[in-house]
Amino acid sequence: MPTDADADALVEVRDLTTMLSGKAVFDGLSLDIPRGKVTAIMGPSGTGKTTLLKHITGQMRPDRGTLRVDGQNVPTLGREALYALRERIGYLFQNSALLTDYDVFENVAFPLRQHARLPEVLLRNIVLTKLQAVGLRGAARLMPSELSGGMARRVALARAIVFDPMLILYDEPFVGLDPIALNQVLKLIRTLNRTLGITSILVAHEFAAVRQVADGVHLIANGRLVASGTPEQLARGESDWTRQFFGGEADGPVPFQYPAGDYAEALGFTGAAA
Amino acid sequence: MSADMKTKAPRGGMLVDGLAQIGACGLFLLALLGAIPRSLRHLREISRQVWFVGAMSLVIIMISGLFVGMVLALQLYYTLSIFGGTAALGTVVALSLYRELGPVITALLFAGRAGTAMTAEIGLMRATDQLAAMEMMAVDPIAFVATPRFLAGVIAMPLLANVFSMLGLLGAHLVGVTWLGVDNGTFWSNMTSNVDVWKDIVNGTWKALAFGVVVSLIAVFQGYTAPPTSEGVAYATTRTVVFASIVILALDFVMTAFLM
Ligand SMILES: Nc1ncnc2c1ncn2[C@@H]1O[C@H](COP(=O)(O)OP(=O)(O)O)[C@@H](O)[C@H]1O
Numbered sequence: 343m344p345t346d347a348d349a350d351a352l353v354e355v356r357d358l359t360t361m362l363s364g365k366a367v368f369d370g371l372s373l374d375i376p377r378g379k380v381t382a383i384m385g386p387s388g389t390g391k392t393t394l395l396k397h398i399t400g401q402m403r404p405d406r407g408t409l410r411v412d413g414q415n416v417p418t419l420g421r422e423a424l425y426a427l428r429e430r431i432g433y434l435f436q437n438s439a440l441l442t443d444y445d446v447f448e449n450v451a452f453p454l455r456q457h458a459r460l461p462e463v464l465l466r467n468i469v470l471t472k473l474q475a476v477g478l479r480g481a482a483r484l485m486p487s488e489l490s491g492g493m494a495r496r497v498a499l500a501r502a503i504v505f506d507p508m509l510i511l512y513d514e515p516f517v518g519l520d521p522i523a524l525n526q527v528l529k530l531i532r533t534l535n536r537t538l539g540i541t542s543i544l545v546a547h548e549f550a551a552v553r554q555v556a557d558g559v560h561l562i563a564n565g566r567l568v569a570s571g572t573p574e575q576l577a578r579g580e581s582d583w584t585r586q587f588f589g590g591e592a593d594g595p596v597p598f599q600y601p602a603g604d605y606a607e608a609l610g611f612t613g614a615a616a
Numbered sequence: 617m618s619a620d621m622k623t624k625a626p627r628g629g630m631l632v633d634g635l636a637q638i639g640a641c642g643l644f645l646l647a648l649l650g651a652i653p654r655s656l657r658h659l660r661e662i663s664r665q666v667w668f669v670g671a672m673s674l675v676i677i678m679i680s681g682l683f684v685g686m687v688l689a690l691q692l693y694y695t696l697s698i699f700g701g702t703a704a705l706g707t708v709v710a711l712s713l714y715r716e717l718g719p720v721i722t723a724l725l726f727a728g729r730a731g732t733a734m735t736a737e738i739g740l741m742r743a744t745d746q747l748a749a750m751e752m753m754a755v756d757p758i759a760f761v762a763t764p765r766f767l768a769g770v771i772a773m774p775l776l777a778n779v780f781s782m783l784g785l786l787g788a789h790l791v792g793v794t795w796l797g798v799d800n801g802t803f804w805s806n807m808t809s810n811v812d813v814w815k816d817i818v819n820g821t822w823k824a825l826a827f828g829v830v831v832s833l834i835a836v837f838q839g840y841t842a843p844p845t846s847e848g849v850a851y852a853t854t855r856t857v858v859f860a861s862i863v864i865l866a867l868d869f870v871m872t873a874f875l876m
Pocket residue numbers: 362363367386387388389390391392393394
């Protein structure tokens with residue numbers, strides 16, 4: 343159990359409980375995200391990884407529990423304070439969420455135009471630098487509809503880092519990337535973390551990629567933290583959870599099936615047949 | 617699974633749902649108005665939207681105005697000639713257009729053309745997480761997306777209604793003077809001496825402004841609250857046309873009664 347004395351945590355989640363459509367997505371979840379590290383959040387689909395990121399950024403509020411980001415309890419923040427905090431957080435949406443009205447350049451420039459009065463030359467240089475970092479400087483004048491899923495993801499990544507945030511949240515950044523782009527994005531995550539010291543939270547399913555960048559992994563299932571440690575520790579599979587998750591077995595503590603009634607009954611094989 | 621587990625609250629039928637919608641729409645209007653000071657920082661976005669809704673509706677409104685004016689002239693010429701009053705053609709056409717048909721038909725066309733586009737656009741922005749992305753970039757989507765579109769509609773409607781009426785006059789002149797042979801001088805002089813700029817044209821402009829407020833409010837509200845699915849957005853777009861049309865015609869009656 344993590345304690346409140348942990349001063350090195352940028353994000354502290356304590357006893358988080360959230361009900362969504364009558365189901366407890368979080369059931370007393372507690373975890374720490376250490377400052378200056380890359381922490382991966384892993385777990386079965388539908389377990390609430392995206393929802394956790396939305397809680398950390400105040401897009402959703404929990405029913406109970408606290409979420410401290412850099413000392414501030416997010417669920418209690420007002421609009422102004424929340425927006426001030428978000429200016430220091432980069433967020434990579436699972437589906438990129440580029441603004442379809444603007445081209446690639448203007449999408450990346452958007453946060454700068456909204457929050458900083460910069461000379462056009464400087465703004466242009468910053469945007470082109472970020473686009474170069476994701477390998478898409480040449481695509482600056484394309485519209486989002488002209489990009490593939492992987493390209494859109496990289497533009498969204500450039501946009502998320504344009505302000506050099508203190509914290510970046512990546513929601514499944516590797517999906518749909520070819521091996522070359524995947525390597526670039528991995529390198530970028532590592533560089534942002536190692537050279538600028540940006541704390542990163544990485545939601546991903548690709549363990550091979552995760553173990554290359556993550557300093558620590560939190561495995562969540564059934565609304566709770568079920569295992570955490572370095573990628574190597576988890577890969578050794580010392581608990582039922584990790585054995586099942588990393589071994590990809592359908593049976594174990596995590597049910598493969600979404601909770602449902604009796605299968606035979608649903609197919610109409612009970613009672614009436616007799 | 618019993619039915620009461622699926623519905624969150626007991627439903628009071630269409631009346632209660634309708635009242636709840638109107639209440640939510642009223643609160644949304646307050647949010648829009650409250651965001652005006654903040655959205656003034658996005659002047660570029662407001663002018664872009666004015667240009668967008670204006671340019672989008674201009675052609676259809678000009679063509680419709682021309683034909684409505686032509687039909688008016690034909691019908692009224694026939695009626696007036698029974699009383700030997702064709703000299704009043706210009707006056708009657710101008711009054712009908714500026715006081716009534718200009719604002720009302722422009723608003724109906726505007727709802728169908730620009731209103732639906734606003735609803736669909738905002739609904740899709742929600743469905744593709746663009747509004748959430750703005751929130752995450754510390755940009756308030758009400759101030760950046762909703763209010764500029766609302767203001768653009770409010771600004772564009774009176775301008776478009778006046779364009780409609782002017783083109784209507786042109787159409788009436790074509791039919792009345794060029795085709796049916798009403799004297800050109802009579803057409804204009806009778807009109808200018810009987811149409812009161814303040815009473816008639818300004819009253820019509822007030823109407824157009826009021827229609828601009830309700831159509832834009834309905835369009836933006838429907839888009840902003842549409843369920844984030846293709847079906848939800850499609851349904852919201854339809855509702856914009858239906859609700860806006862009803863409100864325009866009802867409000868027209870009320871305003872006419874008060875402004876007469
Ligand atoms: N807005 C919402 N309303 C109701 N249920 C939701 C909502 N968002 C997510 N959920 C539910 O919460 C659970 C976690 O979703 P999510 O965080 O997207 O999972 P993942 O770990 O795959 O990112 C899912 O069971 C999903 O059905």
